[in-house]
Amino acid sequence: MLTLITNVELYAPAAMGEVDVLVADKRIAAIAPDLKNKITADGTIMEIIDGRGKLMFPGLVDSLVHISGGGGEGGFHTRTPQMNLTDATLGGVTTVIGVLGTDATTRTLSDLLAKAHALETEGISTYCHTGSYQLPARTVLDNVTDDIILIDKFIGIGEIAIADHRSSQLRSSELMRVASEARVGGMISGKAGIVSIHVGDSDSMLYLLHESIEKSDLPVTQFYPTHINRNGALLEAGMEWAKQGGYIDFTASTNEKFIEEGEVPAAKALADCLDSGVAVSQLTMSSDGNASLPVFDDAGELVGLEVGRVGSLYEAFQEAVLEYGVGIVDAISSVTLSPAQLLKLKHKGRIEVGADADFILATKDRLLLEQVYAKGRCMVRGGKALVKGTFEN
Incomplete structure (x- = not known):
């Protein structure tokens, strides 16, 4: 089936104005005004969606999801559940990167990979990191390099914990070694080979990353620290890391207790960093x-x-x-193009000819989600899931 979205205001994420967008074979096939009048009728079944009054932008790329569940810090009964398909699609997420966390014993990389393949079968795109919080790294094959080169879904390692009482209390030499393994794996396989870093609330903050860069030939972009909005001091440290050329990530999931204790909402952290001159990329x-x-x-x-x-x-x-005044192009980029580029997901996070047909249609005023497409398939319409996971009611 071909799908044609007409007269929609497109953010690719760059502003493209009002255009028509043609989807064919899970990809974006054409972008231009008045495509409907240029398509020859040859008996092909086509769905036409009127995009007037709507915004269209890429499906979200979520770079950190515990798709097979996480937790367990309070005992076996506190292990969190696995992610369902609609947990992602109802929130506009069409690509996820799955990771392990504190528990790499009852949560395994084999289970993580199986869950990633299941979600891919159900309709969204999935990638994973090998390893977990701890070093030496848990791997499927003999080492991190082999995992990244030989296992398709592995694109990096993480989230390795630093500045946290649950970490392995690393030395920089240990972190440098695993980062070099990931880097070589990424170079040979054409993947990101990124090192996802969980940053806890210790006063050491990003010290270990700075030391690793200073003592090695590794570039600052080798590391991808997350939870940088954990508190104001860490946010300031993250800005300095970014101004040296590094990437930083803000965590959207939070609660009132965390905010009361000083966590900066992810949206505000994004606005503050942009205001300080950090590039959205x-x-x-x-x-x-x-x-x-x-x-x-x-x-x-x-x-x-x-x-x-x-x-x-x-x-x-x-x-x-809507609340912090971030320009819509920058806001879209932070959850689409920026993570896709740094993770080397070339067909994700953008709407262009040849890219995967992952996109959202939303209202102009309040950015309310109306439709979500993943690989050319409509997953959500009218804010309701059309496609559900195998065991979802």
């Missing part, structure tokens, strides 16, 4: 979906627990535009 937001959101007391004991939501990413995008 270095800034991303992710959901940390299906992660545990643990609250620890001063002794490191778990006293509260919530679950991250993939849908928080779209909410943060809306908030950035």
